[in-house]
Amino acid sequence: MRLEWIDDILAVLDGGSLTRAAEKRLLTQSAFTRRIRLIENSVGATLFDRRRKPVSLMPGIQSLEPELRELSTRLHKLRHVLKTANDQTGKSLSFVCQHALTTTISPRIVQTLTENDDISIHVRSGNQDECLLNLISKQVDFAIMYSVPGDEISSIGDAFEAKTLGTDTLIPVCAPSVRNKITSAALPVIGYPPDVFLGQVFARKIAPRLPKETTLVTRAETALTLAMQQYAMNGIGVAWLPHSLVAASLATGQLQRADSTLPSQELTIRMVRFAVAQSEYCEQIWQSFDALPLDFATLHY
Template sequence: MRLEWIDDILAVLDCGSLAQAAEKRGITQSAFTRRVRTIEDSIGTTLFDRRRKPVTLMPGVQTLEPEMRELSARLHKLGHMLKTASSQRGKPLTFVCQHALTTTISPRIVRAATRDGELSVRVHSGNQDDCLMQLLSKEVDLAIMYALPQEPETEISRAFESVDLGEDCLIPVCAPSLCDKASCAAIPIIAYPADVFLGQVFTQMIGPRLPIGAATLPIAETALTLAMLQLALSAIGIAWLPLSLVSQSLSRGDLVRLDDALPAQTLDIKMVRLRTTQTERRETIWQHLATELSPFSKNENLLTESRGIIE
């Protein structure tokens, strides 16, 4: 059974006539009629009831319509996959973004990677530990993550190599109605869990720099920056969020920044991969992305872009 035969049968079923099916299939009616006869002769049975208008499948064949549609879809997909596997596109590029970066950065990565139309991309999302584990297990080709500026190299980090893509800033923000809470002795906050990267940044870099005598009062806790953004917009508490993520909310006045009263922390954005031998094609892709995306300041620096809107 040929794929084109299945598509011919479905064309007649969809169009209701041999003439319209022939037009849909891009051949003359006489040629299409002969092809339908060939299909029936090859299978050894009559498939269409030509006495009825519109033309329909014979009752016994009608029940096979779902299977034919599924088989057609699967064979077309298989053909596309075989074509892709033997073409320049090859294996898709797979990368993972730290949750906080998925919304803001991944569209730029995909746009840069697929600009020439010869590469498809798969995007994963996870916390920083997930990103590193997916790199180590070779589930992904590269990762986009935050890092503290001038962070000392560790035994684990020596397994990776990275390219700087620019910088972001973790800033305190809140709904306008909570502005006065920044000066309270007990500051109501939306907290990150202590075991996630941004929670560690808060504990190590922000907490020690809070105003003298001030303490934080966690009202809610989440590891997801998008969830924290919604909690901040709902006036639950003060949140430390990436400037890249909240720039639009700040420009609309839905949130206000509090880094004049509370500490903020600059974060580097890095593209990371395993420090191992790369195929020529993967090396070309890495170099292409490094050129296109690093640094963002050439085109879309996150801090400059956001401050340009706000100030």
């Protein structure tokens, strides 16, 4: 039983519904619902009574509230003690990245931070909701995430603060065998689920700018950008992927750009932290990103 799962259950107890619990955990309702299904599948038991509206915990689970709260408190305390003990023996830092950025940005950050400092760095990967939840639960010190220019504040809320590291572009790419199909009315595409960040970017910023005569035919759907890149190289359809991720495939000719006829979208790369008091070392790292010898202002690949 993972600590965040216990906190999810307690959030439902405190909020009285999945909707309020999702708000407390700073997750979309669909993302929180997926988490609930994962918890039930993992423990092999039904925890929530879906016959009632709003959905609530089963009576037997509600009776375990004292034990769940005690366990949550003890595990949070243990995590803090372990982290403190580690900090006393050596410098450590943890951060989480949106999936695509784990591949493209995190290696450069880890390389730079470890070159001139005796530091142990722990890197996680997740979607945007999971990144923010990791910050709130203090499982990580920082998060590296995408945002849409002009929408930076509303995308994370007042509980966080952020600084810009650089820019990227979500561009349409495809295998050479698919390139001649782009002008057809029925465009084969590899899509994102609508509840993930890049899926929302596509729906709000790209889809409205597609040629009016174009009809999208979704051949496959995935939230994993690395999988989508492979699908595109296999000729399944057109995919909108971060330029930083596909630059090498473009250079070798495995993929071709299609943004001469299809729209693209600029993205901002930001470093985010929870707006609470930080350790002295984490504060030093945060401030050091203003002077890191990395060309994050405009990414070149």
